[in-house]
Amino acid sequence: MTSITVKSLSFYYKKEDPILTDISLTFDQRTTAIIGQNGAGKTTLVKLLKGLLKPASGEIWINDQDTRVVSVAKLAGYIGLVFQNPNDQIFKSKVIDEVMFGPLNVGQPKEEAITNSMNALLMVGMEDKKDDHPYDLSLSERKLISIASIIAMNTDIVIFDEPTIAQDYAGKETIKRVIHDLQKKGKWVITIIHDMDFVAETFARTIVLANGKILLDGTTREIFLQKDVLVQAGLNLPHVTQLGYLLEKNKTVLTIDEFIKDSKL
Amino acid sequence: MVIKALSLYQDRTSLVHTIDPITKLVFILFSLSFPLILQNIYWSVGILIFCILLLLLGKVFKQTLPILGLSFILLLSILVIQGLYSPKNETLFFSVGFIRFYEEGLLVAVRIILRVTTLLCSVCILVLTTKPSDLIQSLMKKGLPAKIGYVLNSVMQIIPEMRSTMATISDAQRSRGIETEGKLITRIKAFFPLLGPVIMNALVSTRERSMALEVRGFNSTAKKSYLVEPTFSRIGFPLQIVMMVVLAGAIGWRIFQ
Numbered sequence: 001m002t003s004i005t006v007k008s009l010s011f012y013y014k015k016e017d018p019i020l021t022d023i024s025l026t027f028d029q030r031t032t033a034i035i036g037q038n039g040a041g042k043t044t045l046v047k048l049l050k051g052l053l054k055p056a057s058g059e060i061w062i063n064d065q066d067t068r069v070v071s072v073a074k075l076a077g078y079i080g081l082v083f084q085n086p087n088d089q090i091f092k093s094k095v096i097d098e099v100m101f102g103p104l105n106v107g108q109p110k111e112e113a114i115t116n117s118m119n120a121l122l123m124v125g126m127e128d129k130k131d132d133h134p135y136d137l138s139l140s141e142r143k144l145i146s147i148a149s150i151i152a153m154n155t156d157i158v159i160f161d162e163p164t165i166a167q168d169y170a171g172k173e174t175i176k177r178v179i180h181d182l183q184k185k186g187k188w189v190i191t192i193i194h195d196m197d198f199v200a201e202t203f204a205r206t207i208v209l210a211n212g213k214i215l216l217d218g219t220t221r222e223i224f225l226q227k228d229v230l231v232q233a234g235l236n237l238p239h240v241t242q243l244g245y246l247l248e249k250n251k252t253v254l255t256i257d258e259f260i261k262d263s264k265l
Numbered sequence: 266m267v268i269k270a271l272s273l274y275q276d277r278t279s280l281v282h283t284i285d286p287i288t289k290l291v292f293i294l295f296s297l298s299f300p301l302i303l304q305n306i307y308w309s310v311g312i313l314i315f316c317i318l319l320l321l322l323g324k325v326f327k328q329t330l331p332i333l334g335l336s337f338i339l340l341l342s343i344l345v346i347q348g349l350y351s352p353k354n355e356t357l358f359f360s361v362g363f364i365r366f367y368e369e370g371l372l373v374a375v376r377i378i379l380r381v382t383t384l385l386c387s388v389c390i391l392v393l394t395t396k397p398s399d400l401i402q403s404l405m406k407k408g409l410p411a412k413i414g415y416v417l418n419s420v421m422q423i424i425p426e427m428r429s430t431m432a433t434i435s436d437a438q439r440s441r442g443i444e445t446e447g448k449l450i451t452r453i454k455a456f457f458p459l460l461g462p463v464i465m466n467a468l469v470s471t472r473e474r475s476m477a478l479e480v481r482g483f484n485s486t487a488k489k490s491y492l493v494e495p496t497f498s499r500i501g502f503p504l505q506i507v508m509m510v511v512l513a514g515a516i517g518w519r520i521f522q
Contacts, residue, residue: 052436076442087469088430089437091461101458105442135465153441 002029002063002078002156002188004049009058011044011212019044020212022058027157031179031189033199033220036209037234042192043084045209046159049190051075063156077106080155084162086139086146095121095137095145096130102153113152120152123178140166147178158182160191164198176202200224200238200254208233225252272397272421273328281323281390285497286400287407288504289391295508296387300380302515306372309379316386325393333385340378347374397421399495411489415478427467434462 006025012018020041034042047053048060051067060067063078080102083089092098099120103113121127124144134142143166150158163175172195179189179202193199199206199220206223208216210233216223224230224241237245244253244262253259296316300309320326348358351370358368391400398418405414438458439445445455 047436050440052439071444071446072439073442073444076440081440083433083437083440085433087466088434088462089441090465091458102441149441 002186003061004157004188005061006049007059007061009048009055009060011041011048011053011056018212020048023212023214024058025207025214025217027188027190028205029183029186029188030204031183031202032191032205032207033203034190034192034207034209035194035196035199035235036215040209040233041212042209043161046081046161046190046192049159050079050081073105076102076153076155078155079157079159080150080153081159082147082150082161082163084165086142089146089149090134090142093133094130095126095132095134098134098145099130099149099152102149106153106155108154116154117148117152120148123151123181124148125174140168140171143167144171144174147175151178151182155187157188157190160189160193162192162194164193164195172198179203196236196238197240200241208235210234221252221254224254273392274396275325275328275393277324277394279323279394280498281319281325281394283498284394284504285501286391286395286403288501289395291505291508293384293387293391295512296383297380299512299515300383302512302519304519306376306379309376309383313379313383313386316383316390319390320386320393323390323394325389328393329386329389332389333382336381336385340381343377344371344374347371347377396495402491402495405489415483419474427463430466431459431463434459434466437462 004027006023009020009023011020036042048055051072054068062075090098096117099117100113103116121130124147126144134145164172182189203220206220207214215233216226224237227237240256240259241253244251244259253262296312300312320329347370348366351373353369354367356368358366358371401414401417405411443455443458444451
């Protein structure tokens with residue numbers, strides 16, 4: 001049974017300089033975006049969820065496992081995290097080996113690891129690159145490989161840290177599809193992201209972090225309705241939403257499709 | 266992520282901090298050679314006390330203690346070995362049971378200890394009260410090639426940077442289920458997945474860094490100017506002259522004695 005519970009979590013490297021203060025949260029099956037200015041504590045929060053950092057106070061439970069006690073390697077079976085920079089993880093000389101590394105580590109039998117890895121590569125559209133050397137691929141392709149290598153681990157929860165960086169339109173569309181596919185399979189998807197257009201188009205729920213606290217938490221539509229609060233937190237609205245507000249006040253348009261359907265033209 | 270700087274520099278305001286690095290380098294030379302030339306143990310003690318006073322004046326004496334403490338075990342062993350086994354040993358100084366310490370050996374040991382401590386203290390004066398970049402810049406003005414200056418400077422930055430990359434990579438691999446804690450064999454196994462990205466990242470960033478340097482005219486033969494000109498007290502140069510004169514005097518005194 002998938003579950004994530006964060007109870008009055010605080011974290012700091014130096015006591016006088018807290019990074020997260022008193023955060024309580026639960027997640028659910030809705031795809032969730034975590035947004036906030038640089039330094040708001042987003043990456044710290046997901047590192048805590050992943051067990052890479054331990055709470056200074058408060059607690060985090062992932063699938064009834066206490067992250068303070070369980071080792072990161074154990075937690076890796078429940079919760080996957082795609083790092084921002086794919087170069088931080090790629091070390092095998094063949095794409096397929098790289099993708100299979102995680103699944104084998106979390107104890108999948110070889111046959112299953114191969115199937116999961118091929119499916120994951122299919123999902124990100126990189127199946128024909130399976131025998132290439134990862135460093136012969138472009139950065140955006142390597143990013144897709146690093147995404148596939150986490151998906152192949154078949155964890156209940158998948159976290160992305162800035163998945164759309166260095167991706168062109170096609171890449172973003174692929175990642176959007178991956179997120180929806182994962183959700184359909186019953187996975188919980190959490191994403192740290194700066195691209196507001198992508199947030200509006202992709203995620204059901206949005207959490208806004210500011211100065212280590214939760215500023216807003218709700219459906220993405222509710223969040224982008226609070227434009228003044230967002231601007232104060234140093235965040236932009238999606239472009240199409242801005243346009244919507246300019247044309248017709250008090251109406252939140254989230255996607256281009258919506259905008260076109262709504263327009264009276 | 267907290268990146269620790271690879272430097273012992275302590276940011277304080279004191280008279281010692283305002284002295285330029287070259288003068289401090291000259292002082293290291295002076296504090297070492299002066300007692301050596303005079304061969305008199307009282308001068309050695311005097312110079313050491315002077316160094317400690319300078320450290321106190323620079324408000325960095327506390328930071329010197331761990332460095333001295335580290336060498337303490339070595340120095341203690343010199344005292345024991347020389348005191349017991351020096352070939353010059355004749356006069357019994359004291360004995361504990363059948364262990365006999367001799368005056369000559371102990372004196373040799375004390376001299377060595379004084380020299381090492383003086384060296385450590387005078388180097389500490391330089392290292393603890395001077396920004397590494399200021400030191401390198403001063404040396405470059407004195408004729409150190411700019412490329413070597415860059416290498417020295419970049420070591421200060423690249424090592425902490427690599428350390429933080431290492432931490433990120435280790436996190437990324439632990440996230441994929443590598444157990445990094447526990448038995449030696451698990452630790453060794455966990456090492457290889459770290460090695461690849463670390464080396465690849467280092468190679469990639471080296472190439473990028475060299476290109477970034479090149480577009481900013483690193484190989485230009487024009488005379489280089491400096492972005493930041495640190496201001497040092499004018500007393501530095503006269504101090505260097507004084508130390509040189511005193512040293513020359515000491516040499517003269519030894520020769521004609």
